[in-house]
Structures are given as C-alpha cells and as structure tokens.
Amino acid sequence: MTGIRGRTSNWPAVLRVSEEYTMSAEVNFFIDDKPVQARAGEKILWAALDNGIEIPHLCAEREREEPFGACRLCFVEVEGRDLPVLSCSEPVAAGMRVHTRSERVDRLRRTAFELLMSHHDLDCKNCARNRSCALQKLAGTLKVSLRPKRFRKLPTEAPVDDSHAAIVLNPNRCILCGKCVWVCNQAGRSGVLDFVFRGLRTRVAPFRLEPLGDSECDDCMRCVDSCPVGALTRKKDPAESTSGPPGPLEQQQKA
Amino acid sequence: MDAKESDRGGRVREAYALLRQGAVDRCEAEAKDQLPIIQVGTATCGRAAGALETLAAIREELDARDMAGRVVEVGCNGHCYAEPLVTIHKEGWPPILYGTVNPGIAKVLIQRFLGEDDPCFEYLLGGLEPHEIVPALKDFPRSAHEHRSLLKHCGVIDPEDFDGAVRAGVYGGLARALRMDPEEVIEEIKRSKLKGLGGAGFETWRKWQACRQSPGPEKIVICNADEGDPGAFMDRSLLEGDPHSILEGMAICAWAVGASIGKIYVRAEYPLAVERVRKAIGQAEEAGLLGENILGSGLGLRLEVFEAAGAFVCGEETALIASIEGRRGMPRLRPPYPADRGLYGRPTVINNVKTFASVQRILEEGWEAFERLGVGSTRGTTVFALAGKVMNTGLVEVPMGTSLRQLVFEMGGGIPDGKRFKAVQIGGPSGGCLPESLLDTPIGFKSLREAGAMMGSGGMVVLDEGNCMVETARFFLDFTQKESCGKCTFCRIGTQQMLVILEDICRGEGSMEQLDLLESLAEDIRLGSLCNLGKTAPNPILTTIRHFRDEYEAHVLEKRCPAKVCTALTAHYILPDKCERSCDACVGSCPTEAIWVNAKRIKVIDQALCIQCGACVDACPPQYQAVVRISPLADLPDRGEQPKQEKGDDEG
Numbered sequence: 001m002t003g004i005r006g007r008t009s010n011w012p013a014v015l016r017v018s019e020e021y022t023m024s025a026e027v028n029f030f031i032d033d034k035p036v037q038a039r040a041g042e043k044i045l046w047a048a049l050d051n052g053i054e055i056p057h058l059c060a061e062r063e064r065e066e067p068f069g070a071c072r073l074c075f076v077e078v079e080g081r082d083l084p085v086l087s088c089s090e091p092v093a094a095g096m097r098v099h100t101r102s103e104r105v106d107r108l109r110r111t112a113f114e115l116l117m118s119h120h121d122l123d124c125k126n127c128a129r130n131r132s133c134a135l136q137k138l139a140g141t142l143k144v145s146l147r148p149k150r151f152r153k154l155p156t157e158a159p160v161d162d163s164h165a166a167i168v169l170n171p172n173r174c175i176l177c178g179k180c181v182w183v184c185n186q187a188g189r190s191g192v193l194d195f196v197f198r199g200l201r202t203r204v205a206p207f208r209l210e211p212l213g214d215s216e217c218d219d220c221m222r223c224v225d226s227c228p229v230g231a232l233t234r235k236k237d238p239a240e241s242t243s244g245p246p247g248p249l250e251q252q253q254k255a
Numbered sequence: 256m257d258a259k260e261s262d263r264g265g266r267v268r269e270a271y272a273l274l275r276q277g278a279v280d281r282c283e284a285e286a287k288d289q290l291p292i293i294q295v296g297t298a299t300c301g302r303a304a305g306a307l308e309t310l311a312a313i314r315e316e317l318d319a320r321d322m323a324g325r326v327v328e329v330g331c332n333g334h335c336y337a338e339p340l341v342t343i344h345k346e347g348w349p350p351i352l353y354g355t356v357n358p359g360i361a362k363v364l365i366q367r368f369l370g371e372d373d374p375c376f377e378y379l380l381g382g383l384e385p386h387e388i389v390p391a392l393k394d395f396p397r398s399a400h401e402h403r404s405l406l407k408h409c410g411v412i413d414p415e416d417f418d419g420a421v422r423a424g425v426y427g428g429l430a431r432a433l434r435m436d437p438e439e440v441i442e443e444i445k446r447s448k449l450k451g452l453g454g455a456g457f458e459t460w461r462k463w464q465a466c467r468q469s470p471g472p473e474k475i476v477i478c479n480a481d482e483g484d485p486g487a488f489m490d491r492s493l494l495e496g497d498p499h500s501i502l503e504g505m506a507i508c509a510w511a512v513g514a515s516i517g518k519i520y521v522r523a524e525y526p527l528a529v530e531r532v533r534k535a536i537g538q539a540e541e542a543g544l545l546g547e548n549i550l551g552s553g554l555g556l557r558l559e560v561f562e563a564a565g566a567f568v569c570g571e572e573t574a575l576i577a578s579i580e581g582r583r584g585m586p587r588l589r590p591p592y593p594a595d596r597g598l599y600g601r602p603t604v605i606n607n608v609k610t611f612a613s614v615q616r617i618l619e620e621g622w623e624a625f626e627r628l629g630v631g632s633t634r635g636t637t638v639f640a641l642a643g644k645v646m647n648t649g650l651v652e653v654p655m656g657t658s659l660r661q662l663v664f665e666m667g668g669g670i671p672d673g674k675r676f677k678a679v680q681i682g683g684p685s686g687g688c689l690p691e692s693l694l695d696t697p698i699g700f701k702s703l704r705e706a707g708a709m710m711g712s713g714g715m716v717v718l719d720e721g722n723c724m725v726e727t728a729r730f731f732l733d734f735t736q737k738e739s740c741g742k743c744t745f746c747r748i749g750t751q752q753m754l755v756i757l758e759d760i761c762r763g764e765g766s767m768e769q770l771d772l773l774e775s776l777a778e779d780i781r782l783g784s785l786c787n788l789g790k791t792a793p794n795p796i797l798t799t800i801r802h803f804r805d806e807y808e809a810h811v812l813e814k815r816c817p818a819k820v821c822t823a824l825t826a827h828y829i830l831p832d833k834c835e836r837s838c839d840a841c842v843g844s845c846p847t848e849a850i851w852v853n854a855k856r857i858k859v860i861d862q863a864l865c866i867q868c869g870a871c872v873d874a875c876p877p878q879y880q881a882v883v884r885i886s887p888l889a890d891l892p893d894r895g896e897q898p899k900q901e902k903g904d905d906e907g
C-alpha cells in the first residue's frame with residue numbers, strides 16, 4: 001500500500017478542473033430584491049460588494065480559498081434557509097434570494113461587534129490606524145458606538161511586542177481576524193505568526209512566543225498591510241523603541 | 256463479476272473459518288486443565304481503585320498456597336462504584352462477580368472460595384449465569400434495563416488475548432462484511448438506523464456513502480477517541496477492554512467506503528488505551544486481519560495510533576484533522592465536510608469509538624438485532640457515564656429510549672444520603688440540566704435536544720438539593736470558555752461575557768437586566784458561533800434559566816443561594832442551643848482559626864475570618880449537627896458577641 005504522503009494523487013487536480021468549469025458560468029440571483037449577477041460558486045459577500053451592496057465583514061479575504069469565518073459579522077438571510085447564513089462562505093446560486101438585513105442578522109452583527117469592542121483596547125487618539133481602522137468604519141455602518149455599554153469591558157492585558165525593528169504587535173487591539181497569520185503562512189513566506197493559547201487569552205504571536213524581533217520574520221510587512229485595525233503597525237521611529245525598560249513580553253518570558 | 260464476487264466470498268469464508276478454528280482450538284487446549292480463572296478488571300478506572308494491588312495479592316496468595324489458577328486482566332465492566340472488580344470462574348459454580356476486592360478480600364476469596372468452595376456471599380455482586388444459590392446479577396434492579404452490547408466483551412475477555420477475542424466472535428463481522436459488496440455493507444448500516452455516538456447523532460450510513468462517492472483513490476478512516484469531556488470514559492473503557500472490536504469496526508468502514516488508511520486519534524492521557532490498541536493492531540496484522548489483502552478479500556488497511564496532545568476542541572472533527580496535520584486544533588467552516596475533503600485533503604470518515612463498536616455488532620449480529628432496540632429514529636444502545644449524586648456511579652449501557660428516570664433511579668440506585676433529586680446534567684460540559692418534570696424523557700438524540708439537553712458523548716451528572724444551579728452553570732461555562740479555540744467572536748468573547756454575569760450573580764451582584772442580557776447573549780452565541788463548541792456552550796445556562804429561574808431570581812433579588820452553596824451569599828453558623836459545651840471538634844478543623852469559644856463554652860464562628868470551606872460542618876459530630884449554613888447573609892443572627900476581644904486577650 002502506498003503511503004499517504006508518498007504518492008502524489010491526481011484527484012485534486014481533477015476536482016479543480018471541474019470547479020473551474022462550473023465557476024465560469026454566470027448566475028442570476030437577488031440581493032435585497034435587486035437582481036444581480038455573479039460567477040457561479042462566488043461567495044455571496046464578494047458578489048454583493050461587486051454590486052455595490054455593503055455587508056459588514058472583518059475577516060474575509062477574497063484570495064483565501066477556504067474562508068476563515070471567524071468574525072461572524074457577515075451573516076445574511078437566504079430565503080428558504082432556517083438559519084442565518086455566513087455570506088463570506090456561502091456560494092451564490094441561481095435564483096437565490098439574499099437579504100442583507102433582518103431583525104435576526106442585525107442583532108447578531110450588533111452583538112458580534114459589541115463583543116469585539118468589549119475586548120479591545122480602545123485608544124484611537126494614540127493609534128496609528130486612527131481614521132483608517134475597520135472598526136471605526138464598522139461602527140459607522142452599524143450605527144453602534146465604539147464604546148457600547150451593554151457588555152462589561154474585559155481587561156486587555158497582553159504584552160505589547162515592540163521587539164521588531166519595524167513592526168509593533170499589540171494583541172490588545174487585535175480582533176483575531178487571522179489575516180496576518182494567513183499571509184505569513186502563505187507559500188514562500190516565513191510562517192512566523194500563529195495563534196497561541198485558548199479561550200479569551202487567544203492571541204496572535206510568533207512561533208513559540210518568541211519576540212517578533214528574534215523570530216525568523218523576513219520583514220515583508222505583509223502582516224502589517226493586512227491588519228484591518230491597529231494591532232500590527234509600522235513603527236514610527238525605529239529608534240524610539242530600542243530604549244527603555246524591557247517590555248512586558250520579555251518579562252513574561254523570563255518568568 | 257458475480258463469479259469474481261463469490262470467489263472473494265469463498266476465500267474470506269475459508270480464511271476466517273481457519274482463523275477462528277485455530278483460535279478456538281488454542282483456547283480450548285488452554286482450558287483443558289479446568290483451572291479456575293480469576294479475572295481482575297485492570298482498566299484505568301480499576302487501577303485508580305487499586306486493582307493492580309489486588310492482582311498482585313491474588314498471585315501472591317495462589318503462590319503461597321501453592322494453588323493453581325489462571326489470573327487474567329480484563330477491562331472495565333461498568334460497575335465502577337464497586338472497583339476493584341474480580342470475576343472468578345470455578346468448576347461447579349457460575350462465574351461470580353465480586354466488588355470492592357481489596358488485597359485483603361482477594362486473599363479471603365482465594366482461601367475460602369478456591370480453597371474451601373465457599374462463594375463468600377458477603378463480597379459477591381452476583382453470578383453472571385443463573386444458579387440455585389448464587390443470586391444472579393441480572394435480577395438486580397440495575398440489570399433490569401441494562402443491555403450490554405457495546406460493552407459485551409468489556410470486563411469479560413482478556414483484551415490482550417487475541418485468540419480469546421476471536422473465539423468471542425470478534426472479527427466475525429468483518430468476515431461477513433468482506434463477503435458482501437461495499438454498497439451492501441452501507442445498506443446494512445442504513446437499515447440498522449445507526450447514528451454516530453460522538454455527540455451530533457449524524458446518520459452513519461450517509462457519512463459513509465458520501466465518502467464512498469467522493470472522488471479520490473486514497474480515502475481515510477479515523478476513529479475519534481479524543482474524549483475530552485470531563486468525567487466521560489466510555490471510549491477509554493472500550494479501547495482498553497475490547498480494542499479488537501474497534502479495529503474491526505474501522506476495517507468494516509474501510510471496506511465500505513474504500514479506505515486504505517486508518518488513524519485512531521487517542522488522547523495522550525490514555526496511555527493504557529494507546530498501549531492496548533497498539534498491541535491489538537500488531538496481533539491483527541500478524542493474523543492477516545489488517546495490512547494487505549485482509550482475509551483474502553483484496554482489502555488493504557494500515558492502521559495507526561495518533562496520540563493527541565490536544566485540547567477538548569480537538570475532538571471536533573475539523574480541528575482533529577488540523578491537529579493530525581500538525582496545525583493548531585482549530586475548527587474550520589464546513590462544508591467542505593471531511594467526507595469530501597478531510598485529512599490531507601482526502602475523503603475521510605470520522606466516527607466515534609462507540610460508533611465503530613456498534614458497526615462491529617451490526618455486522619456480526621445483523622442489522623435486525625440492532626434496529627430492534629431503541630425507539631423512533633434512534634436505535635441500538637448507548638453508554639452513559641453516571642456520576643455525581645447517585646448511588647451507583649459507573650458505566651451503564653441501555654437501549655435508546657430508556658427514560659432518564661429509569662437510568663437515575665433504577666440503574667443508578669437513586670440519590671444517596673436521603674437527599675432530594677434536583678436535576679440531571681446530560682451531554683458533557685455543554686449539555687443541559689433537566690429537572691424532575693422531564694425525567695420521563697426517553698434517551699435519544701431528538702428527544703434530548705427537544706428538552707434542551709443533548710446526547711453529547713454520554714456524560715451524565717446527577718445533581719441533588721445540595722447543588723446550586725447557577726453555580727453549576729458557571730462551572731460548566733468556565734470549562735467551555737477556557738477550552739474555546741478562540742477563533743470566533745461569539746465563543747471567544749461571548750462565553751467570557753456570560754461567565755462574568757454568572758460570577759456576578761453568584762456573588763449576589765447580579766441584576767434582572769443582567770439576567771435578561773445573559774439569556775439574549777446565550778441565544779446569540781448559539782446562533783452565531785462557528786462550531787458546536789460555541790453553539791452548545793450556552794446549553795447549561797439556557798436550561799438552568801428555563802427550569803430553575805427561581806434560583807437565579809433568589810440570587811439576584813434576595814441575595815440568597817437556595818442551595819447554600821455560593822460562598823458570597825452563605826454563612827456558616829453554629830446554633831448555640833445545639834452546640835455541646837464539652838465538644839470542640841470544630842475548633843481544630845477550621846483552617847483559618849475562625850472558631851472561638853465563648854464564656855459559656857459555646858463555639859462561635861468569627862464571620863470575618865470564615866472562608867466557607869465547610870470543614871466544621873463535617874467535623875461537628877452527627878449527634879449535635881450544630882453547624883448550619885445560612886443564606887441570605889441577612890438571616891444570620893447577630894448574637895452581639897465580640898470574638899475580637901477574647902482573641903485580643905490571647906494575643907495580648
């Protein structure tokens with residue numbers, strides 16, 4: 001029997017051919033009663049955006065073959081389906097009737113957003129992403145304050161990693177959209193970033209919790225570019241951070 | 256085609272007949288001497304209760320008395336409340352099961368039963384076959400509903416004895432399956448109505464069919480033995496007590512779906528299971544039941560154990576796959592389902608240990624026998640790990656459709672210490688708490704879901720009047736929050752927000768608005784989470800709010816914990832007219848020295864020092880029962896006594 005890794009099977013290629021074949025066709029369907037067209041197999045979210053219809057989303061990436069599906073903001077209703085549907089992962093189908101708003105999805109979106117904000121170190125004034133932040137934009141779209149009152153503010157006490165010459169990683173601003181991890185682990189990149197810990201403590205960090213500055217990071221800066229919020233940012237002045245007492249990450253590592 | 260098929264059938268029939276005859280012959284040759292057989296349950300649960308010491312004592316005693324007997328290690332038979340368990344087979348007697356056999360009792364059994372033919376009625380749990388004077392285990396209330404099918408070999412056969420397993424019928428199902436076409440095997444499973452026993456209750460045949468029809472030459476079958484639910488150990492018991500049945504079930508599945516590779520994903524915390532499964536794989540390969548051309552059928556299957564260092568969430572099938580692939584155990588969106596794109600992108604079937612055991616039984620005994628048990632859409636049997644406030648803890652196997660009441664009161668023997676039943680928590684950490692009024696719910700995937708609980712992996716914790724339902728919900732939620740993979744917003748942050756509210760309520764700092772928020776957030780998390788960990792995490796909260804709302808309201812509105820459990824709302828108090836002047840048992844028991852003696856020699860608790868540990872309640876002799884718990888704190892009598900002064904004297 002040939003081992004699983006030992007043999008290059010040809011079926012994924014076969015599958016891909018058939019996917020391409022089905023995807024090349026265009027289908028007609030409706031979003032909020034507006035007739036729209038998209039490639040068969042396209043995800044509802046991208047079809048909507050291409051047609052100028054906004055659906056809130058934070059973690060979706062068009063190039064990503066397997067949608068991550070973590071932020072849970074992009075829910076829509078599809079007629080005939082009992083439960084709200086995740087638009088970043090649901091392919092369109094001919095005749096499908098999508099509704100981007102309903103009492104239920106509005107409520108889910110709002111809760112998801114408020115939950116994210118309840119565990120976010122909100123300090124726009126001092127954040128490099130002020131005015132270009134996805135959260136600020138979303139607050140506008142959803143008409144929800146950046147400081148929602150419904151949930152208690154949970155402590156954000158993760159150590160800020162400023163060990164890298166050009167990058168600052170502040171997990172307390174991270175919304176765990178996973179974009180940086182994805183770009184960092186694409187073929188040919190350094191594969192430094194991953195998720196660590198579980199539960200509320202989950203965060204993005206370099207492999208084995210190394211300081212980013214000591215890691216295999218090849219300074220491609222793609223993670224910074226992919227981050228929709230102020231969690232991964234460019235250092236303003238590289239000289240700034242080399243002075244001063246050791247950051248909390250280093251202390252933690254020594255402990 | 257037909258001729259070819261029958262060729263295969265003939266080859267398989269012959270190969271199996273030969274194999275079985277050899278095994279039976281070897282077993283019989285061994286049994287010829289008619290030596291008594293002493294079986295000791297040395298699964299993990301037995302070992303925890305000292306089974307290895309018992310085993311050693313038996314061997315020692317036989318040696319010391321120069322008596323002959325065959326000492327055999329077997330798996331767990333489910334009577335965990337009475338470990339260590341010993342079964343003695345002796346000529347002229349039915350096999351007799353003895354409970355709580357410590358080394359002392361073991362020696363007595365050797366001496367009196369083997370030596371003097373006295374079956375020691377004081378230690379026996381029952382005979383395993385009918386007999387005139389030995390009461391049969393079957394006649395006990397526990398056995399009235401018990402139906403041992405999945406567990407039928409556990410505690411009966413020696414899990415390391417391949418011949419014994421084959422003689423008991425293991426691999427007979429595979430031999431039958433290999434004579435059938437794969438489609439016929441799937442049809443057989445379909446007729447049995449088997450649903451996966453890993454929690455979700457998905458129809459097994461559908462999964463197999465999807466995998467079979469999925470394109471791709473190298474399919475994979477995975478046995479999910481992650482079993483991360485605290486308190487659950489049925490999968491472990493099966494792997495430790497009857498590993499060959501699981502391997503056989505996987506081989507049947509491999510034949511049906513066309514897989515050539517199999518993985519058994521076992522928690523690393525189960526070293527004995529890993530060891531026994533590895534040994535069983537070796538034996539099966541040697542006998543031609545795994546590896547190339549199994550029983551001459553052309554089926555090739557390589558099985559290996561994957562030791563999971565994983566977390567609870569790694570039991571979720573897509574996280575499990577990620578974990579085997581060396582990635583972080585994080586669930587991903589489905590579809591694609593593993594049947595289409597599973598391990599290494601190959602079509603993969605993932606089933607639970609009990610599901611594979613069921614498959615073995617169905618192929619060995621035919622779908623009719625399986626389908627006959629159970630009700631509605633849920634057939635066959637299932638295994639529960641009974642725990643908590645119930646007399647007989649341990650594993651029980653019952654037909655689907657048995658009621659919770661029968662399980663708790665008849666098989667479990669009811670609630671100890673004359674306490675009142677309050678609820679039963681079913682389905683593991685994200686199961687639901689069902690009250691007395693729902694005790695007649697029959698066990699089944701649909702019925703339990705409708706009641707707000709779930710089958711889960713078969714954990715069942717019985718709660719009595721001494722359990723606080725708010726605290727219970729908090730306890731389970733604390734587990735799921737810590738085990739959340741952290742990927743999606745609702746589960747990662749939402750469960751923490753629920754936890755914060757529950758902690759407030761337990762401290763008496765909750766409000767009715769928070770209670771409403773808790774309920775609505777629970778609904779959102781259920782709807783919005785990515786995987787079933789998040790989707791089911793609110794179950795304990797939603798069911799306790801639904802069935803025990805009065806307890807929540809007592810915490811919120813009266814700052815009272817009705818079960819007197821929540822420490823912030825409860826005080827310990829010594830009733831002056833019950834306290835015995837000459838006794839000071841409680842004084843020394845208190846770890847914080849909060850108990851002082853007043854001028855009348857009555858003991859008094861200094862509330863400022865008390866940490867609510869309850870040591871004094873246990874220390875106070877039963878004839879006085881002078882220490883009570885009081886909730887709300889407002890009900891604490893103020894006796895106007897000043898402990899500080901007396902203490903001050905001592906210190907000064």
Ligand SMILES: Cc1cc2nc3c(=O)[nH]c(=O)nc-3n(C[C@H](O)[C@H](O)[C@H](O)COP(=O)(O)O)c2cc1C
Pocket residue numbers: 450451452453454455456457459479480481482483484567568569570571572573605606607608610712786787788
């Ligand atoms: C958080 C989580 C933990 C799980 N743990 C287990 C487990 O320990 N064992 C198991 O068989 N299934 C577990 N499951 C269910 C599996 O995802 C999957 O449904 C199951 O293994 C399928 O087998 P079945 O069809 O035989 O039930 C878990 C699911 C979730 C969401």
Ligand code: SF4
Pocket residue numbers: 173174175176177178179180181204223226227228229231232
């Ligand atoms: S650091 Fe930025 S890109 Fe990375 S997961 Fe967090 S929010 Fe997303």
Ligand code: SF4
Pocket residue numbers: 568585586738739740741742743744746747784785786787788789790
């Ligand atoms: S529901 Fe929880 S465990 Fe499941 S993907 Fe989301 S965060 Fe992870």
Ligand code: FES
Pocket residue numbers: 056057058059060068069070071072073074075086087088089
């Ligand atoms: S965009 Fe769909 S879940 Fe994040």
